[in-house]
Amino acid sequence: MIDRSFIGHTLPAFDVRVEAGRLRFFAKATGQTDPLYVDEEAARAAGLPGLLVPPTFLFCLEMDAPDPAAIRNLLGMDYRKLLHGEQQFTYHAPAHAGDTLRFEQRIEDIYDKKGGALEFVVRRTQVHNQNDARVAELRTVTVLRNA
Amino acid sequence: MTSTTSHIPRFDSLQVGDTLPALELEPVSRLMLALYCGASGDHNPIHVDIDFARSAGQADVFAHGMLSMAWLGRLLTNWVPPSALRSYGVRFAAITHVGDRVRCEGRVTEKFEAGGERRVRLELSTVDQDGQVKLTGDAVVALP
Numbered sequence: 001m002i003d004r005s006f007i008g009h010t011l012p013a014f015d016v017r018v019e020a021g022r023l024r025f026f027a028k029a030t031g032q033t034d035p036l037y038v039d040e041e042a043a044r045a046a047g048l049p050g051l052l053v054p055p056t057f058l059f060c061l062e063m064d065a066p067d068p069a070a071i072r073n074l075l076g077m078d079y080r081k082l083l084h085g086e087q088q089f090t091y092h093a094p095a096h097a098g099d100t101l102r103f104e105q106r107i108e109d110i111y112d113k114k115g116g117a118l119e120f121v122v123r124r125t126q127v128h129n130q131n132d133a134r135v136a137e138l139r140t141v142t143v144l145r146n147a
Numbered sequence: 148m149t150s151t152t153s154h155i156p157r158f159d160s161l162q163v164g165d166t167l168p169a170l171e172l173e174p175v176s177r178l179m180l181a182l183y184c185g186a187s188g189d190h191n192p193i194h195v196d197i198d199f200a201r202s203a204g205q206a207d208v209f210a211h212g213m214l215s216m217a218w219l220g221r222l223l224t225n226w227v228p229p230s231a232l233r234s235y236g237v238r239f240a241a242i243t244h245v246g247d248r249v250r251c252e253g254r255v256t257e258k259f260e261a262g263g264e265r266r267v268r269l270e271l272s273t274v275d276q277d278g279q280v281k282l283t284g285d286a287v288v289a290l291p
Contacts, residue, residue, distance in 0.1 A: 029214075
């Protein structure tokens with residue numbers, strides 16, 4: 001069983017710069033062809049400071065943490081038994097290529113179902129930009145299959 | 148292709164029950180999963196390494212849930228610019244396999260005002276060629 005004393009644990013904050021090339025690669029991988037996601041001139045012509053960050057890309061940036069396995073290792077969770085159960089985003093301000101985003105992660109809850117066969121870890125991540133403006137909040141539910 | 152910002156739907160012209168233009172994807176291929184692995188930074192081998200997937204008791208690699216969530220996100224941002232999105236969430240109900248043909252669907256379920264804005268709530272899903280639901284979700288969007 002995952003140690004419940006980690007409920008409320010916060011991880012060291014980290015900064016991630018949003019790179020245009022990475023956004024173009026993400027657009028290719030997800031079939032996104034709208035020029036605002038791939039063409040910097042088109043984005044600037046539309047009055048944007050840089051390429052648009054698509055709605056789910058904040059989750060990808062969160063995985064650019066110095067140690068993306070930090071929580072998994074902290075809680076002793078095996079990759080082979082993990083599933084992504086739920087993912088939510090609450091948006092406060094758009095993000096663009098060129099931004100530097102700060103991620104603050106907190107383990108919000110750990111609980112189990114089916115007599116411990118399934119354990120759930122809920123993580124909440126606050127994202128601010130270089131101007132200290134709130135960009136988004138992420139809520140991630142990871143499922144550990146013990147059975 | 149034109150950008151999304153020129154044809155934003157109007158709050159007054161929408162009704163509960165209205166559907167978004169569906170988004171149909173090509174069958175899930177191993178190349179898609181490899182590209183998403185690199186671009187997303189999600190290097191969990193279960194999505195690209197069949198040897199690892201078998202060691203985890205799976206018959207084959209399978210799609211990242213977040214790839215389907217990105218496709219559903221395209222459904223949303225084909226409809227409104229991302230600056231109009233207030234929230235977006237999904238539950239990963241079933242695994243999406245190699246070869247599945249994914250269709251992204253959305254429907255207006257509520258019109259309301261909040262935060263000084265006119266907003267609609269959307270019910271979202273991805274389904275495969277057999278009609279099996281893979282992702283369910285919802286989003287809240289602010290409209291003019």
